[in-house]
Structure formats: C-alpha cells, structure tokens
Amino acid sequence: MSTHLTNSSAGLLPRLCGADIELGNFIVGDERASGTGYEASRALLAEIAGLPHHQTGYLNNWWNASNVSAYSGYNSKPGNGTSTSALTCDLQDVSRRFLLSNGGCAYIDLDHVELCIPEVIDAFDHVAAWHGMLQITRDSLKRANQSRPLDSRIQVLVNNSDGQGNSYGSHLNFMISRRAFDNIFLRKSHYLQFLASFQISNILLTGQGKVGSENGRPFTPYQISQRADFFEILQGPQTTYKRPIVNARDESLCGRGYADEPSAPARLHVIFYDSALAHGSALFRVGPMQLILTLLELGLVNSRLILDDPLAALQIFSRDPTLQACAELIGGDQLTLLELQTAYLEEVKRHANRGLFNEIVPRAEEIIALWEDALNSFAKQDFRLLARRGIDWVLKLMAIERAMDQDSSLDWSSPEIKVIDHLYSSLDNDGLYWAYESSGFTEQLVTPERIAYFVANPPPDTRAWTRAMLLRSATSGSVVSVDWDMITFKLRGRYSWPTYRTFNMANPLAYTRAEAQHIFDNSLDFAELLDALESESFDRTITADALSAH
Amino acid sequence: MRFLQRLNLEQHLHNGGDGGPESGDALQQLRSEGDSLLAAGDEAIRRALANSNSEEFLRTSRQQGGE
Numbered sequence: 001m002s003t004h005l006t007n008s009s010a011g012l013l014p015r016l017c018g019a020d021i022e023l024g025n026f027i028v029g030d031e032r033a034s035g036t037g038y039e040a041s042r043a044l045l046a047e048i049a050g051l052p053h054h055q056t057g058y059l060n061n062w063w064n065a066s067n068v069s070a071y072s073g074y075n076s077k078p079g080n081g082t083s084t085s086a087l088t089c090d091l092q093d094v095s096r097r098f099l100l101s102n103g104g105c106a107y108i109d110l111d112h113v114e115l116c117i118p119e120v121i122d123a124f125d126h127v128a129a130w131h132g133m134l135q136i137t138r139d140s141l142k143r144a145n146q147s148r149p150l151d152s153r154i155q156v157l158v159n160n161s162d163g164q165g166n167s168y169g170s171h172l173n174f175m176i177s178r179r180a181f182d183n184i185f186l187r188k189s190h191y192l193q194f195l196a197s198f199q200i201s202n203i204l205l206t207g208q209g210k211v212g213s214e215n216g217r218p219f220t221p222y223q224i225s226q227r228a229d230f231f232e233i234l235q236g237p238q239t240t241y242k243r244p245i246v247n248a249r250d251e252s253l254c255g256r257g258y259a260d261e262p263s264a265p266a267r268l269h270v271i272f273y274d275s276a277l278a279h280g281s282a283l284f285r286v287g288p289m290q291l292i293l294t295l296l297e298l299g300l301v302n303s304r305l306i307l308d309d310p311l312a313a314l315q316i317f318s319r320d321p322t323l324q325a326c327a328e329l330i331g332g333d334q335l336t337l338l339e340l341q342t343a344y345l346e347e348v349k350r351h352a353n354r355g356l357f358n359e360i361v362p363r364a365e366e367i368i369a370l371w372e373d374a375l376n377s378f379a380k381q382d383f384r385l386l387a388r389r390g391i392d393w394v395l396k397l398m399a400i401e402r403a404m405d406q407d408s409s410l411d412w413s414s415p416e417i418k419v420i421d422h423l424y425s426s427l428d429n430d431g432l433y434w435a436y437e438s439s440g441f442t443e444q445l446v447t448p449e450r451i452a453y454f455v456a457n458p459p460p461d462t463r464a465w466t467r468a469m470l471l472r473s474a475t476s477g478s479v480v481s482v483d484w485d486m487i488t489f490k491l492r493g494r495y496s497w498p499t500y501r502t503f504n505m506a507n508p509l510a511y512t513r514a515e516a517q518h519i520f521d522n523s524l525d526f527a528e529l530l531d532a533l534e535s536e537s538f539d540r541t542i543t544a545d546a547l548s549a550h
Numbered sequence: 551m552r553f554l555q556r557l558n559l560e561q562h563l564h565n566g567g568d569g570g571p572e573s574g575d576a577l578q579q580l581r582s583e584g585d586s587l588l589a590a591g592d593e594a595i596r597r598a599l600a601n602s603n604s605e606e607f608l609r610t611s612r613q614q615g616g617e
Contacts, residue, residue, distance in 0.1 A: 022616050024613050026610055026613065027610065029603075031609055031610050035614050036610065037615070109615075110615030112615065112616045155611070162611050162613040163608065163611070166612070166613045166614055166615075167617075168615075169616060239617040240616070387584070397553060398554055399591050401554055403592070415605050416604045419598070419599065419602065419607050420595055422607075423595075423598050430594070430598045432598070436588075436590065436591050438590070439587045439589075441590065
C-alpha cells in the first residue's frame with residue numbers, strides 16, 4: 001500500500017475544511033470565583049455519546065499516549081506537529097470522543113465543551129454539518145438539564161467571549177499544500193498580509209456582533225467582531241495569549257511519518273473568526289476562504305489589497321457598525337470595510353471567470369453569487385434583508401435595537417442588553433437565533449433534511465465516512481484510541497491474548513463511501529474488514545498535474 | 551444611539567424618501583414579511599428578560615480558559 005501523499009502542485013487539491021469550536025458553558029445562578037465551566041462542561045459532554053469510552057481525564061489520556069503507540073507500529077515523533085495523534089491526544093483535552101453518527105468529535109478543552117465538525121469539502125456541507133453538531137448538542141443539553149433543578153440549569157452559548165475578558169475559539173482548518181503553508185509563514189510576507197487583510201475584511205460577513213469591549217480596549221457600544229479585541233499580533237503559533245490574526249500552528253492531521261515529507265499536505269489553522277449561528281455567516285466563514293486560499297496556492301496574490309496596519313484596521317472596522325470608517329492600504333488608498341471586502345470579491349471573480357476554481361472549490365459559482373448579493377445589500381444599506389439572509393451581527397444588532405425601542409429604560413450599558421447579546425447564541429429554548437429561525441425570519445442556505453443527514457451520518461466524500469463506519473462496526477470495548485488520521489483497536493489474538501492494531505487514514509480525501517462501502521458490505525468479521533481496508537491503496541498519491549492548465 | 555435606524559434614515563434620505571433601493575418585488579416582499587416574523591424575536595427577548603436576573607446571569611457567565 002502506498003502511504004505517500006504528494007501534492008507538489010497542490011492547486012487542484014480540494015479545499016478540505018474542518019472546524020474545532022468551543023462553547024461557552026456555565027451554570028446560571030451559581031456564583032463561584034472560578035466560574036462553573038468545569039461542572040457545566042462535564043455534565044454536557046456526558047450526554048454526548050462516542051468512542052473510546054475510557055478516556056476520562058488527563059491521566060487516562062497520558063496513559064494512552066504513552067502505551068498505545070508502543071503497539072501501534074508508528075514511528076512516533078511526539079511534538080513534531082504532524083498530527084495530534086503523535087501524542088494520541090492533546091493533554092489539555094479531556095474525554096475526547098468521536099461520534100459514531102457523523103465522524104466528528106467532542107471533548108473538553110480547559111473547561112469548554114469543544115465540537116469538531118467532520119472533514120468536508122463543500123462549504124454548504126460545512127454549514128449543514130455545523131448545524132448538525134449544534135442539533136446534537138442542543139439535544140444533549142436538554143437531557144443534561146432534565147436531571148437538574150430549575151435554579152441550576154446549564155447554559156450553553158455559541159459565542160467567543162464572556163464579556164469579562166475571556167475569549168474562546170471557533171477555529172477552522174483548511175488543507176493546503178506544504179508549499180503554500182511555507183510561502184505564507186516562512187518565505188513570502190505579502191502572502192501572510194494578503195491573507196490577514198482578507199480575514200479582517202471578512203468580518204463584515206462573519207462577525208457575530210458584541211456589546212461592549214474587552215481586553216483593555218476602549219469602550220464601544222457595539223462592535224462587529226467578538227474576537228477583534230483579542231488579536232494583538234499579526235502571526236504566531238499560540239492561541240491563548242497574544243493571539244495572532246493568522247495562526248502559524250503547523251499540525252497537519254494527515255498521518256505521522258510525513259513530518260519531513262515536503263509534499264505532504266499542511267493544515268491552515270484559522271483562529272480568527274467568530275462562531276456563526278446564521279447560515280449566511282456560517283457559509284461566509286468557509287466559502288470565500290476556500291477561494292482566497294486557492295489564489296494563494298497559485299501565487300495569485302494582489303499586493304494592492306494589503307492593509308498598511310492590519311491590527312489597527314481590525315479595531316477601526318470592528319468598532320464601526322455604520323461602516324463609514326476607513327483604513328489605509330499599503331499603497332495609500334483609504335478603504336471602508338465594505339470596499340475592501342468588495343475588492344477581494346472582485347479579485348476572486350476575475351479569476352473565476354477563467355474557471356480557476358473548478359474542481360477545487362465545490363459550488364464556487366454559488367458561493368460567489370451569495371457573496372456578491374450580500375455585499376450589494378450592504379452597499380444599499382439594506383440591513384433588514386441582510387438580517388433575513390443570515391448575517392449574524394446585523395441580526396443581533398436589530399434584535400438589540402428593537403428591545404431598546406420597546407423599553408426606553410434600556411441603553412448600551414444596561415445589563416439586559418449584554419444578556420441579549422449572550423442569549424442570541426444560546427442553545428437552550430431561550431436562544432434568540434433559534435426564535436428567528438423557527439419563525440421563518442432567517443433564510444436557510446441548507447435544508448433541514450441536509451442538517452438531519454449530518455446529525456446521523458458522516459460526509460460521504462472524505463475519510464470521516466470510514467472513521468464513522470469503523471466505529472460502528474467495532475465492538476465498543478475494542479476501540480482504544482481515535483484520532484483524525486488513525487484508530488487503534490484492541491482485538492483478540494492467538495490464544496485469546498489481546499493484540500493492538502492501528503488503522504491509519506493519512507489521506508483525508510480518501511476512505512470515502514464510494515471507495516470503501518463495498519468492503520464494509522463484504523467483510524465477514526472485523527479483522528477481515530481491517531485487512532481488506534488496508535489492502536486498498538487509499539492513501540494514494542495525490543497529484544495535480546493539470547495545474548499547468550491554469 | 552441606534553446604529554441601524556441611523557443607517558436606514560441615511561438610506562431613506564439618499565433615495566429621496568422612496569423607502570429604499572429598488573430590488574424587485576420578491577425582495578420587497580421578503581422585507582415586508584420580516585416585520586411580522588420579527589415579532590417572534592421580540593417575544594423571545596421579553597420572555598428571556600422576564601425570566602432571568604440579568605445581573606446575576608452576567609456574574610455567573612464567567613468563562614475561563616479555552617483554545
């Protein structure tokens with residue numbers, strides 16, 4: 001079996017996307033100096049089923065990391081950044097369990113429940129899979145609260161800051177070529193600045209909106225981005241302090257043993273964005289980024305779109321919901337947030353007309369059309385339409401201003417207004433977004449049927465399909481550890497001695513339903529199933545020779 | 551200060567008071583339908599605020615750690 005991933009000209013690699021998204025979780029009415037995240041996160045996660053069963057804490061995770069690899073046959077290189085599986089798990093992550101339903105996972109990261117969406121290729125599938133995970137979590141929250149007294153209910157928020165100076169992430173992960181990764185972080189500084197400037201201008205469509213300011217920033221009534229207050233440097237590998245606009249964490253999740261392989265794909269870990277509830281904002285976190293990353297892959301970087309001072313521009317733009325403020329580009333032009341985002345769209349459209357995104361970004365034309373439609377609505381200041389079309393910060397602002405209109409005692413400093421800010425993203429019955437969605441006010445970009453599909457099924461076109469099917473096929477006690485690119489099973493060997501067997505899935509674009517369904521259908525037992533899967537060359541070489549066609 | 555009301559007023563003046571840019575019947579219908587549907591959000595806000603102590607809610611919402 002070939003386990004060699006090659007993407008020497010990876011412009012044609014589909015822009016695979018995943019996400020790891022933290023939730024705010026606490027117990028309403030329970031005042032403790034250190035907060036109630038510890039108890040709330042554990043009570044919620046206990047209601048989310050998955051495998052393996054036995055990872056319940058730091059000690060167990062450490063045990064697995066130390067012992068399983070000894071049986072796995074890996075040339076493990078902890079800390080090499082190739083995969084989280086180099087350590088089996090991140091030691092700060094507790095009770096990680098992969099879902100048999102859709103191949104995603106959930107765990108606790110520093111007292112926050114964290115949801116990971118299974119790998120998808122299509123941005124619309126990302127929206128559906130994300131809402132599928134939210135549905136799973138809403139159901140879990142309901143079960144968790146059923147056994148709790150009314151004055152001790154768990155509250156779960158899909159937001160990114162608590163309004164008290166603490167921020168938690170909503171990270172996206174995009175597969176890019178090693179060459180592109182190195183260009184961004186090691187070789188070509190204008191690539192980094194192009195990406196940073198795009199991300200900043202993209203808050204227009206992706207911000208969830210926030211009342212007030214944090215992290216020592218000056219007061220502002222309302223800002224577009226929840227995360228803007230927390231970005232302090234342009235790039236860096238860290239996520240918990242001095243947060244960078246462009247995160248440089250190098251961790252591919254495409255199999256150990258490829259750390260030194262120059263042709264192995266890399267992962268761009270995007271920590272910049274807010275969590276999204278509305279379908280429009282959820283789509284615009286992923287679709288436009290897929291297009292922009294394709295430009296970066298192919299070296300189509302227009303340096304005229306680079307902000308002179310990205311960090312200052314982010315503060316200026318986020319704090320101006322009237323969209324009148326300007327920031328300077330390196331060429332001296334002064335652009336508004338809308339003008340800069342429109343310039344990126346025009347850049348994408350110019351290349352789309354040449355068919356550049358065909359076979360790389362699924363439904364690229366639809367993404368571009370929606371992107372253009374949203375920007376046109378901003379240009380017309382048609383905020384009612386933008387709220388209906390699912391731009392979170394606009395919808396939240398509309399809700400808040402209507403509340404102020406109906407109660408003249410409320411202003412921007414009222415605690416009730418901050419509560420509305422939080423409850424916009426609540427997963428419980430008091431969630432304002434869900435009220436707008438169920439009333440029919442917000443338009444849906446993916447159908448309820450597609451969301452229901454991802455509640456119960458993995459994406460058919462990535463390795464998530466085989467991951468979920470293997471977890472369903474194994475006896476639950478046999479699953480020792482699971483990671484994105486490997487699963488280790490404990491099987492009965494000769495004379496009933498246990499043997500450990502690790503199944504590797506380095507290539508996230510392989511192990512699809514089309515490739516593997518017949519093997520699952522035809523295998524007589526689990527060992528035979530693993531034999532048959534391993535006999536296929538799913539970790540095949542990925543080539544992109546047709547790149548020259550562009 | 552109301553951000554959206556201010557913007558909508560500017561839009562109104564910019565368009566000569568005709569109620570907004572012309573974008574077709576379907577979009578106009580989408581906007582007008584929104585009025586009645588927004589009431590669901592208003593009711594959800596009223597209910598949430600009536601059933602909670604806002605200051606206590608904010609004190610207990612502290613979130614440490616993460617990422």
